[in-house]
Amino acid sequence: MAEELRIxxxxxxxxxxxAGFLDTEDVAxxxxxxxxxxxxRENLFSCSEAGVTDIRNAITENKLTRxxxxxxxPLTHEPTFRAACEDAGLNPYLFEFVNIREQCSWVHKxxxxxxxxxxxxxxRMGVARAALLEPKESIVTDVIPSALVIGGGIAGLTAxxxxxxxxxxxxxxxxxxxVGGMLKNLHQIYPYKVEAGEFIATKIKxxxxxxxxxxxxxxxxxxxxxxxxxxxxxxxxxxGSAKELKIGVIIVxxxxxxxxxxxxxxxxxxxxxxxxxxxxxxxxxxxxAQNIVMIKCVGAxxxxxxxxxxxxxxTAIKDGILIKKQNPDxxxxxxxxxxxxxxxxxxxxxxxxxxxxxxxxxxxxxxxPVVEDGKVKVHSNVLGRDLELESDLVVLITPLIxxxxxxxxxxxxxxxxxxxxxxxxAHVKLRPNDFATDGxxxxxxxxxxxSTAEAIQQALGAAxxxxxxxxxxxxxxxxxxxxxxxxxxxxxxxxxxxxxxxAAIEMVETEKGTKxxxxxxxxxxxxxxxxxxxxxxxxxxxxxxxxLTAQIRVAFREKEVESxx
Amino acid sequence: MLEVxxxxxxxxxxxxEVKEVTGEVGNFTVEVNKKARYVKEEVCNACxxxxxxxxxxxxxxxxxxxxxxxxxxYLYFSQGIPAVATxxxxxxxxFVKGKCRVCEKFCQKGAIDFEQQDQMLKLNVGxxxxxTGFDLLDPSGLTQYGYGRIKNVxxxxxxxxxxxxxxxxxxxxxxxxxxKSAQKVAYLQCIGSRDLKNCxxxxxxxxMYSIKDAMLAKEHDPESVSYIFHTDLxxxxxxxxxxxxxxxxxxxxxxxxxxxxxxxxxxxxxxIVWYEDTNTQEVRNLTLDMxxxxxxxxxxxxxxxxxxxxxxxxxxxxxxxxxxxxxxxxSVAGVFACGFCIAPADIPESVAQASGAAxxxxxxxxxxxxxxxx
Numbered sequence: 041m042a043e044e045l046r047i048x049x050x051x052x053x054x055x056x057x058x059a060g061f062l063d064t065e066d067v068a069x070x071x072x073x074x075x076x077x078x079x080x081r082e083n084l085f086s087c088s089e090a091g092v093t094d095i096r097n098a099i100t101e102n103k104l105t106r107x108x109x110x111x112x113x114p115l116t117h118e119p120t121f122r123a124a125c126e127d128a129g130l131n132p133y134l135f136e137f138v139n140i141r142e143q144c145s146w147v148h149k150x151x152x153x154x155x156x157x158x159x160x161x162x163x164r165m166g167v168a169r170a171a172l173l174e175p176k177e178s179i180v181t182d183v184i185p186s187a188l189v190i191g192g193g194i195a196g197l198t199a200x201x202x203x204x205x206x207x208x209x210x211x212x213x214x215x216x217x218x219v220g221g222m223l224k225n226l227h228q229i230y231p232y233k234v235e236a237g238e239f240i241a242t243k244i245k246x247x248x249x250x251x252x253x254x255x256x257x258x259x260x261x262x263x264x265x266x267x268x269x270x271x272x273x274x275x276x277x278x279x280g281s282a283k284e285l286k287i288g289v290i291i292v293x294x295x296x297x298x299x300x301x302x303x304x305x306x307x308x309x310x311x312x313x314x315x316x317x318x319x320x321x322x323x324x325x326x327x328x329a330q331n332i333v334m335i336k337c338v339g340a341x342x343x344x345x346x347x348x349x350x351x352x353x354x355t356a357i358k359d360g361i362l363i364k365k366q367n368p369d370x371x372x373x374x375x376x377x378x379x380x381x382x383x384x385x386x387x388x389x390x391x392x393x394x395x396x397x398x399x400x401x402x403x404x405x406x407x408x409p410v411v412e413d414g415k416v417k418v419h420s421n422v423l424g425r426d427l428e429l430e431s432d433l434v435v436l437i438t439p440l441i442x443x444x445x446x447x448x449x450x451x452x453x454x455x456x457x458x459x460x461x462x463x464x465x466a467h468v469k470l471r472p473n474d475f476a477t478d479g480x481x482x483x484x485x486x487x488x489x490x491s492t493a494e495a496i497q498q499a500l501g502a503a504x505x506x507x508x509x510x511x512x513x514x515x516x517x518x519x520x521x522x523x524x525x526x527x528x529x530x531x532x533x534x535x536x537x538x539x540x541x542x543a544a545i546e547m548v549e550t551e552k553g554t555k556x557x558x559x560x561x562x563x564x565x566x567x568x569x570x571x572x573x574x575x576x577x578x579x580x581x582x583x584x585x586x587x588l589t590a591q592i593r594v595a596f597r598e599k600e601v602e603s604x605x
Numbered sequence: 606m607l608e609v610x611x612x613x614x615x616x617x618x619x620x621x622e623v624k625e626v627t628g629e630v631g632n633f634t635v636e637v638n639k640k641a642r643y644v645k646e647e648v649c650n651a652c653x654x655x656x657x658x659x660x661x662x663x664x665x666x667x668x669x670x671x672x673x674x675x676x677x678x679y680l681y682f683s684q685g686i687p688a689v690a691t692x693x694x695x696x697x698x699x700f701v702k703g704k705c706r707v708c709e710k711f712c713q714k715g716a717i718d719f720e721q722q723d724q725m726l727k728l729n730v731g732x733x734x735x736x737t738g739f740d741l742l743d744p745s746g747l748t749q750y751g752y753g754r755i756k757n758v759x760x761x762x763x764x765x766x767x768x769x770x771x772x773x774x775x776x777x778x779x780x781x782x783x784x785k786s787a788q789k790v791a792y793l794q795c796i797g798s799r800d801l802k803n804c805x806x807x808x809x810x811x812x813m814y815s816i817k818d819a820m821l822a823k824e825h826d827p828e829s830v831s832y833i834f835h836t837d838l839x840x841x842x843x844x845x846x847x848x849x850x851x852x853x854x855x856x857x858x859x860x861x862x863x864x865x866x867x868x869x870x871x872x873x874x875x876x877i878v879w880y881e882d883t884n885t886q887e888v889r890n891l892t893l894d895m896x897x898x899x900x901x902x903x904x905x906x907x908x909x910x911x912x913x914x915x916x917x918x919x920x921x922x923x924x925x926x927x928x929x930x931x932x933x934x935x936s937v938a939g940v941f942a943c944g945f946c947i948a949p950a951d952i953p954e955s956v957a958q959a960s961g962a963a964x965x966x967x968x969x970x971x972x973x974x975x976x977x978x979x
Contacts, residue, residue, distance in 0.1 A: 054652060055650070055652025055653065055654050055713065056652060056653065056654055056657070057652055057653065084713060085650055085652070085714075087650065088650060088714070115607060116607065119611070202964050202965075202968065205968045205971070205972070206967055206968055206971045207971060207975070229929065232928055232929050234929050239929065239930070242930075243930075341846055346846050346847055346850065347843075347844070347845075347846050347847070348840055348841050348845065348846055350841040350842075378837040378838050378839065378840075379837045380837065380839050380841045381807060381837075381839075382807050382809040382839050382841055382949070383806060383807055383809050383948045383949050383950075384806040384807075384920065384922065384924060384948045384949070385948065386807070387799060387805065387806045387807045388805075388806070391805065402883075404884075421862075421883065421884050422883050422886075424885075424886045458843075458844075462843075468843055468844070468953065469952045469953055469956075470952070470953075470956060471956070472953035472954075472956050472957045473956075473957055473960055483957075487843075488842075488843045492929075493929070493932040494932075494954070494957075496929075496930070496931065496932055496933075496961075497932055497933060497943075497954075497957050497958045497961040498957045498961070499961075500931070500933055500960065500961030500962075500964040500965060501956070501957040501958070501959070501960030501961040501964065502960075503964050504960040504961065504963045504964035504967065505960055507964070507967065
């Protein structure tokens with residue numbers, strides 16, 4: 041026997057926010073006439089203690105089986121009203137929110153009658169959907185308190201230590217034979233005048249000493265299964281031996297590579313070198329040039345690579361300062377398009393370089409410098425004339441580019457890359473360390489070129505984000521997810537899995553063939569899978585076709601009646 | 606803001622100031638003055654009835670850069686958290702003249718409380734994170750730009766309010782002098798930044814927000830024409846160069862390499878900018894409807910007192926010093942910092958730093974708990 045539907049509708053006045061622009065009394069009276077509605081009430085403020093008590097009492101006294109509140113937005117008060125239902129013994133997913141403030145009274149302030157009618161329409165739709173709501177439970181999964189950090193440069197080491205210091209197990213996987221990353225090859229870290237080699241050596245020692253961190257050098261990720269809280273990662277060393285790891289969260293810290301300027305400006309690695317080679321010479325005290333010309337933006341901010349690599353200006357300026365300090369008679373010219381010394385310390389370095397006599401020459405992309413034997417010709421924009429600079433060493437400043445293997449890793453993790461193959465975060469402004477997929481985080485130059493300080497800040501940030509679920513020990517998500525409700529219909533085509541932005545669908549072999557399998561805890565309920573399934577085998581829980589069609593149907597039926605159709 | 610306001614582990618004290626900090630890492634005592642709003646926070650639900658009835662209508666609205674007035678009882682801004690009205694004691698007729706109490710009469714929830722006092726709260730915490738942000742340089746002192754004297758020279762923040770649909774002009778870019786639409790607008794970089802007489806550092810965010818501002822003007826009025834006067838255009842962030850190219854190609858922004866030396870005014874109160882185009886080495890001028898100054902960003906007012914209270918060291922400008930090994934750590938153990946208070950930073954940088962500082966603070970708290978257990 042079908043349950044008896046007893047719907048209660050609460051219309052909020054919100055002081056004058058709603059009642060000031062539409063007739064809430066009329067709206068409440070109208071609600072009383074809707075099918076299955078056994079109780080209506082107009083509240084001054086439904087969200088207030090008095091309003092919530094009213095809802096609770098009405099549920100008990102009138103044996104309500106569904107509750108509709110017409111007020112503001114789910115973002116402001118849905119938790120409040122769901123809790124009220126739960127307190128009165130009603131499943132919180134039997135609650136329906138109708139927005140008559142942001143989407144009605146506030147936007148139709150001068151149209152009282154129309155706004156009143158619209159509020160009625162919206163409530164009629166809400167009541168129609170409420171009738172079809174089903175009780176649901178939250179989805180909960182345990183989180184293994186262990187993290188996989190991919191990449192052993194400064195970002196990966198920092199993230200690993202931050203998590204280990206908070207008591208979590210860490211598996212640190214590094215593709216190369218040793219950890220340390222790019223800092224191993226650098227001379228000094230700007231703007232701090234800290235020796236890069238010493239700095240990274242200290243970090244490595246700390247990591248090695250930590251009982252919580254297992255370092256797997258010469259290993260990379262080969263396979264990944266599972267989902268947030270419960271991943272199975274296979275890491276291998278390429279010789280066939282593999283290790284299975286059970287982990288709860290993943291941090292990507294694979295860094296970036298320096299573009300090698302093969303074929304540009306007579307690059308030869310001897311008297312026309314790149315920035316890493318200059319760093320090495322300075323670090324090994326093997327630097328003895330007298331006339332140095334650095335050319336910036338070689339391969340950066342050009343058609344093939346429309347981005348600024350962010351850190352090269354400062355590296356070049358820092359090296360210019362070091363050269364001038366070592367040999368004040370040296371001539372250092374830096375040819376640039378824009379000097380990207382953002383912030384306080386970077387600008388200070390630029391001033392210091394100028395004071396020490398480093399010369400800056402502004403060129404434009406239309407007339408790039410020309411490297412000839414022993415000299416560099418350039419048109420100075422500011423002076424408005426051509427210059428010929430003597431040079432026994434030319435340094436080509438090239439950008440950081442995505443690491444080889446970024447594409448493969450992104451496929452394994454099912455997280456996206458941008459067009460330059462840097463990893464693409466969940467939100468470029470507000471979620472710089474998250475991926476859209478919960479449980480996987482990003483930091484350092486794998487995400488975008490970053491200075492050492494920035495890489496450390498981001499690594500700590502990623503560790504912080506990753507620690508949230510491990511600290512809570514559980515992930516709890518709303519049961520607003522997709523579901524394969526017609527397994528027969530599923531043809532196993534995999535369209536849904538390939539379109540899912542959250543890696544929440546996997547294709548599995550069953551007795552009945554290949555079928556889609558939903559990973560509920562990773563699902564965000566966006567509905568892409570259900571919309572794209574041409575066999576209509578997928579259903580959205582809490583936003584089912586039946587519920588939405590019922591809403592749409594009543595939205596128009598009333599109109600038909602009015603117009604006599 | 607909503608997320609913070611609703612988080613069960615966050616106790617948010619708005620309209621409050623830190624007065625004293627004692628103790629050490631793992632065990633700080635922080636005294637906070639929670640200022641009286643004369644409205645009961647737990648009762649008020651920001652319905653706005655009191656604001657509608659308040660007869661004191663002529664208080665310059667700080668949130669709207671004083672471009673319009675607010676009442677003596679007000680919400681700082683409509684999305685503010687907590688959503689609670691506040692009585693501005695200095696302008697409230699009852700507090701000034703001893704008579705009125707209209708808000709009290711109209712509040713249906715009985716939330717008004719004229720007897721409310723400031724409250725001194727003592728908080729015991731394991732770690733402190735400083736995230737006090739920035740203020741902008743008042744360009745009145747840079748007389749060559751004529752701000753304050755030439756009506757149609759405004760600051761970037763004033764522009765933000767004008768172009769905002771909820772702002773004083775409902776999103777129309779109206780000139781201060783004659784309320785006419787401004788179509789030809791220049792955006793000037795490095796006003797007080799990279800300037801040895803003012804802030805010798807780079808404020809980092811102005812290049813990009815000026816491009817955004819010019820795009821907004823074009824979206825609002827397809828006839829608008831924009832000029833960005835700049836030195837180095839610092840588009841270092843993710844996809845920033847593409848944004849600049851979009852500004853140039855899709856929005857027709859004119860980028861002029863040159864620092865404006867002076868702004869004068871013609872008879873119609875149109876500002877005229879005088880500059881050297883450093884690409885052509887020519888001195889030129891350009892008459893405009895409006896000029897927007899990208900003023901230098903500085904550590905917020907009060908940072909010096911706060912730094913002294915905490916004992917953390919600052920640089921010559923007042924930014925809190927951080928460094929290696931942890932650019933989230935100040936000179937005092939257990940005190941961390943993030944965002945603009947350590948140096949100019951854009952949104953993603955600030956967010957990453959904030960998560961980073963939270964991670965460091967959590968390490969401290971965890972170490973303390975682990976020690977207790979041992």
